[in-house]
Amino acid sequence: MAQERHGMVEKRGAGLWLTHVFMILGVLIIFFPIWLAFVASTVTQPEIVKPPMPLWPGDQMWENYSKALFAGVNVPVTTMLINSLVMAIGIAVGKIVISLLSAFAIVYFRFPGRNMFFWMIFLTLMLPVEVRIVPTYEVVAGFGMLNSYGGLIFPLIASATATFLFRQFFLTIPDELAEAARVDGASPMRFFWDIVVPMSRTNVAALFVILFIYGWNQYLWPLLITTDPEMNTIVMGIKQMFPSGDDVADWPVIMATSILAMIPPVIVVVSMQRLFIRGLVDSEK
Amino acid sequence: MEKRVVFRGWLLPALLIAPQVFISAVFFFYPAGQAIWQSLFIPDPFGLSSQFVGLGNFEYLLGDRFYRASFVTTAVFSILVTLCSMIPALFLAVMADRLIKGSGVYRTMLIWPYAVAPAIAGVLWLFMFNTRVGVVSWYLGNLGYDWNHVLNGGEAMGLVVLASAWGRISYNFLFFFAALQAVPRSVIEAAAIDGAHFWTRFWTIVLPLLSPTTFFLLVVNVVYSFFETFGVIHTITSGGPQQSTTVLVYKVFSDGFVGQDLGSSSAQSVILLFVVGMLTIIQFKFVEKRVHY
Numbered sequence: 286m287a288q289e290r291h292g293m294v295e296k297r298g299a300g301l302w303l304t305h306v307f308m309i310l311g312v313l314i315i316f317f318p319i320w321l322a323f324v325a326s327t328v329t330q331p332e333i334v335k336p337p338m339p340l341w342p343g344d345q346m347w348e349n350y351s352k353a354l355f356a357g358v359n360v361p362v363t364t365m366l367i368n369s370l371v372m373a374i375g376i377a378v379g380k381i382v383i384s385l386l387s388a389f390a391i392v393y394f395r396f397p398g399r400n401m402f403f404w405m406i407f408l409t410l411m412l413p414v415e416v417r418i419v420p421t422y423e424v425v426a427g428f429g430m431l432n433s434y435g436g437l438i439f440p441l442i443a444s445a446t447a448t449f450l451f452r453q454f455f456l457t458i459p460d461e462l463a464e465a466a467r468v469d470g471a472s473p474m475r476f477f478w479d480i481v482v483p484m485s486r487t488n489v490a491a492l493f494v495i496l497f498i499y500g501w502n503q504y505l506w507p508l509l510i511t512t513d514p515e516m517n518t519i520v521m522g523i524k525q526m527f528p529s530g531d532d533v534a535d536w537p538v539i540m541a542t543s544i545l546a547m548i549p550p551v552i553v554v555v556s557m558q559r560l561f562i563r564g565l566v567d568s569e570k
Numbered sequence: 571m572e573k574r575v576v577f578r579g580w581l582l583p584a585l586l587i588a589p590q591v592f593i594s595a596v597f598f599f600y601p602a603g604q605a606i607w608q609s610l611f612i613p614d615p616f617g618l619s620s621q622f623v624g625l626g627n628f629e630y631l632l633g634d635r636f637y638r639a640s641f642v643t644t645a646v647f648s649i650l651v652t653l654c655s656m657i658p659a660l661f662l663a664v665m666a667d668r669l670i671k672g673s674g675v676y677r678t679m680l681i682w683p684y685a686v687a688p689a690i691a692g693v694l695w696l697f698m699f700n701t702r703v704g705v706v707s708w709y710l711g712n713l714g715y716d717w718n719h720v721l722n723g724g725e726a727m728g729l730v731v732l733a734s735a736w737g738r739i740s741y742n743f744l745f746f747f748a749a750l751q752a753v754p755r756s757v758i759e760a761a762a763i764d765g766a767h768f769w770t771r772f773w774t775i776v777l778p779l780l781s782p783t784t785f786f787l788l789v790v791n792v793v794y795s796f797f798e799t800f801g802v803i804h805t806i807t808s809g810g811p812q813q814s815t816t817v818l819v820y821k822v823f824s825d826g827f828v829g830q831d832l833g834s835s836s837a838q839s840v841i842l843l844f845v846v847g848m849l850t851i852i853q854f855k856f857v858e859k860r861v862h863y
Binding site: 304308318333337386387392498501502505 | 579594597666681686689690698709740741822835
């Protein structure tokens with residue numbers, strides 16, 4: 286099939302090899318920053334501060350990673366990893382749950398204020414958290430939610446992108462299913478649990494991948510509201526590991542932390558590639 | 571589009587939307603309203619009272635040399651990020667599309683940077699170009715080029731652009747690759763029979779067919795470079811040197827949190843709100859159009 290699809294316009298021989306060469310070059314260039322960070326996380330500090338640093342891994346991997354994980358600079362990286370995990374999962378699950386419920390309501394019910402609600406969620410699509418940071422910070426501080434998981438999570442699930450997506454999907458569910466459920470006397474929530482939720486499984490999974498990475502990679506918001514190092518997330522905590530002033534940064538530990546910070550999202554993206562691509566395309570439509 | 575079959579009642583749907591309404595109201599609409607409201611006031615230095623100034627904050631901002639400079643910086647930054655992430659991505663996608671076997675492996679490898687947070691990307695690139703320990707800056711030094719993004723505004727801009735564009739290559743690659751796979755082979759083969767070479771076919775047939783995807787990515791990448799690159803700029807340059815990398819979102823942060831100038835920061839938020847509004851409208855208009863195709 287693939288053969289047939291390319292058919293006669295497929296270049297053979299030199300052209301094909303050249304294509305591979307370009308691809309490999311591209312991958313190498315794009316990979317280089319990650320490779321360098323990995324190498325830096327396996328060598329000693331003196332090897333780095335006397336440039337050029339080696340381009341092949343050293344033997345200090347265990348030392349650097351255990352120092353990062355259990356001692357860290359301000360706080361052990363293990364703590365930051367747990368905070369990031371709670372935040373990313375909290376955002377993904379929280380947003381999916383509230384969106385499933387409200388999308389179900391606007392698609393399967395006619396209630397007063399439905400149109401207003403629809404426009405309301407439409408508006409939230411337009412304003413990223415970066416734009417309203419100062420007043421949002423004041424609200425969170427007013428609730429006493431600085432340095433708390435609630436403060437990290439809630440403001441980031443306030444936009445209704447996911448509601449929009451689920452609405453689009455629910456509209457494609459055949460009407461006959463709802464009709465049958467009604468004839469059988471099933472309650473709306475019964476229909477929701479037994480039909481709508483199972484049918485949305487793939488969409489939920491794809492959205493989970495996207496939202497997990499979105500949550501994990503947050504920087505500005507955790508930077509503002511976690512003043513206590515114990516609540517730092519790993520992505521924002523790395524910047525805090527650089528010394529102020531002229532001191533030399535502990536590069537091996539910082540680079541080990543960078544690698545640790547990218548492992549969870551990379552695992553999610555690479556292992557769930559299909560779902561990830563689907564989620565990407567869905568959420569941009 | 572509406573459902574023909576609906577359930578009755580209003581209490582249940584009200585309960586179903588309650589969590590979303592509550593969270594959006596408290597963490598979205600109230601703060602957004604506050605931003606608009608605060609933009610009309612100047613608080614006194616002790617934060618005890620504030621004086622209504624109408625559009626005074628906006629008037630001041632638009633006359634402010636630094637704010638106008640920040641607009642220009644943002645424009646330059648987002649154009650460069652968009653170009654530096656889309657052109658390599660398109661090239662790689664075209665290459666991958668020519669392969670019968672192995673494009674999946676390359677795709678898996680190229681996806682990686684997408685998962686790397688902008689702030690982490692900032693740290694990685696800072697490490698490569700660090701004036702003291704950076705490998706790339708060391709080799710540049712050997713070639714006789716003295717790299718110093720801490721002092722040189724142009725180099726600082728170049729570095730934040732590279733670090734921001736890097737992760738986006740993955741994203742753009744995925745969309746270009748998907749679009750290329752959807753180009754009908756019969757059209758390509760017809761052109762090949764007429765003797766059109768690869769690059770001729772690319773410029774005259776493939777690229778025009780890709781234009782919806784290209785336009786979509788243009789908008790999305792501009793939005794990205796406006797709002798999601800804060801981490802890159804904060805980790806690498808903190809807006810410096812001499813504000814040469816202070817983009818609009820960074821200025822909202824530095825004026826609001828570092829400078830504690832709430833009136834100005836809020837007015838900047840409101841201006842950004844209009845900018846996002848415009849971009850969203852462009853995006854939706856375009857999506858509407860694409861649906862009809």
